[in-house]
Amino acid sequence: MKKNTLNILFAVTLVGLFTASCKKYLTTDSPSVLTQESIFSSVSNMNSAVIGIYAMLIGDNSYGSRVATLFPQSADDMRTSGDFSATDRRGISCYGASPDNTDLKEPFNQLFKGIERANICIKYIPKSDLYINGTDAQKATLQKLYGEALTLRAQFFYEVIRNWGDMPAQFEPSADVTNLYMPRVSTDVLYDQLLDDLKIAGDLVPWRTQSPDQNIRITKGAVKGLRARIALARGGYSLRNDTHLNERRADYKKYYQIAYDECKEVIAHPEQHSLNPVYENIFKTLHTAKRFDDAHELMFEVGAFGSNASTDSKLGYYNGLRHNGNSKFGQGGGGINILPTYFYEFDSIADCRRDVTINMFEIDADSKKVMNTATTMTDGKFRRSWTSIVDASQNLAINWPILRFADVLLMYAEADNELNNGPSADAITAYEKVRKRAYVGYESQIGTTPTDKDGFFTAIVKERLLEFGGEGIRKYDLIRWNMLGSKITETRQKLRDFKDGVGRYANLPLYVYSKAAPYNVAASTEELKTLDLINNESVYKALFTPGLGVTPTPDKAYVLKNWRAAVNEDYLTGDVKGYAIKFKPNERELFPIPTHAVNSNYNMVQNNGY
Known part of the structure; x- marks a missing residue:
């Protein structure tokens, strides 16, 4: 079994x-x-x-x-x-x-x-x-x-x-x-x-x-x-x-x-x-x-x-980490892409969930990891390389999580806040348990938990975004909060700011330079540390500083990857590529x-x- x-x-x-x-x-x-x-x-x-x-x-x-x-x-x-x-x-x-x-x-x-x-x-x-x-x-x-x-x-x-x-x-x-x-x-x-x-x-x-x-x-x-x-x-x-x-x-x-x-x-x-x-x-x-x-x-x-379409799953084959079909793992992943702005919602150093939830790399034909562009990052909680299946099967026997205890803690905190017009001490404790697990080793950096109703609700909205990425929860949360339309509008503006390099995205690079590196199937936070970026840059330095700002590759061993340059007007509002282009509030929920x-x-x- x-x-x-x-x-x-x-x-x-x-x-x-x-x-x-x-x-x-x-x-x-x-x-x-x-x-x-x-x-x-x-x-x-x-x-x-x-x-x-x-x-x-x-x-x-x-x-x-x-x-x-x-x-x-x-x-x-x-x-x-x-x-x-x-x-x-x-x-x-x-x-x-x-x-x-x-x-x-x-x-x-x-x-x-x-x-x-x-x-x-x-x-x-x-x-x-x-x-x-x-x-x-x-x-x-x-x-x-x-x-x-x-x-x-x-x-x-x-x-x-x-x-x-x-x-x-x-x-x-x-x-x-x-x-x-x-x-x-x-x-x-x-x-x-x-x-x-x-x-x-x-x-x-x-x-x-x-x-x-x-x-x-x-x-x-x-x-x-x-x-x-x-x-x-x-x-x-x-x-x-x-x-x-x-x-x-x-x-x-x-x-x-x-x-x-x-x-x-x-x-x-x-x-x-x-x-x-x-x-x-x-x-x-x-x-x-x-x-x-x-x-x-x-x-x-x-x-x-x-291993069939009726009793098995295609998790990790349709979605999840992208694997080249010629890799030792077999083909898989890539059907779902991360919005570039979601990457920047996580704390850049302390929150371990980012590197689990988001694949910044894919696996090439040589079974090495290769940096993605900003628009081709994939959801990270489902990975063919975490299974033992190495044949051409599309069914990888990966289970789907419907309910986790973290959700119980955050639902409790949300309900408590609504009923009491602000969070009780128990609600704050429940919320902080989830947050401290995410910041393991950096618990002192979780920040100050709001104690007013609106502030705490806003914190819950953000925490659920970070905790449950890729688990089929976020859209339905936003609908029940009557926030789907406003969040789509807000996200489209964030994506535009990302494209233009303004506001919180002002110092981000247009391009990054990377080459293939060994994929060790190690813990996600460790895997990111061994990405091969030009000048031995860390992911933090490469993706949170202006970068070289040139399109010719400075070192022929490295390949240019579009970062801010990956987002254009077509990605935002194009008829076939635009983000959530057909959404209409009070209709398309x-x-x-x-x-x-x-x-x-x-x-x-x-x-x-x-």
């Missing part, structure tokens, strides 16, 4: 389970499949049925690729590489996706397949004889399975809601629905149902140390963390179909209180989850069978295995509903503006 991967054969069981949802239309049972009754009369079969829900989390059309890497672009940190097209991944990044976008249809379908599978289990598990009359051990197992099904349905619905908004409230199996042409209902109604479900699940699913499946399946901390995240989404801003405005409700503090309470309980159990002392090890753990996370900061991750979904349900009204 690879890491926390559910590498269990469940195909025969699932054929029976998910064809049985149409059982009332059949007159005979096929001897080759299991009936609904037999599925839910066996603990083993019910376990397999729940594993079938987990299966919808992974693969190309879920967190193995598109949902994880394409849907979260773009914010003020990263963007998809390549030129704009309304019908593919670049349309998503530029906020110009059409209803026929090929990268939206199948993820939409798979998320609803996960909901349908969960609906079946949620209906039948608590009705089973073993759930009601079984042994204590059987009851405990089935309660856990029921709680997992509720949690997984919440995760699938949450993903649908935050990307498409109002949706039909189908919380029962399709076979039980008399009219499948269901209208869309408010996200408020949907979120409230999910919060209620997760309250139940939190009482059913055990803590990690009490679970027979710790590090493999959902445990209580993940349920509570997800409930806090959804509560903040419910209490935050979202695009309303009735007003076409990004708004939040008057009772929003009720939901901040839910988030506060859930996070507080998780924090009160450090034996279950705490911060990994080494930031980089969180992400290395996602790449290998060996765990580097004894603190169990990873609370909910999606397992990948099997949501994706278009795929054409097939609109055509198959006359009540599925398309989102405004599409």
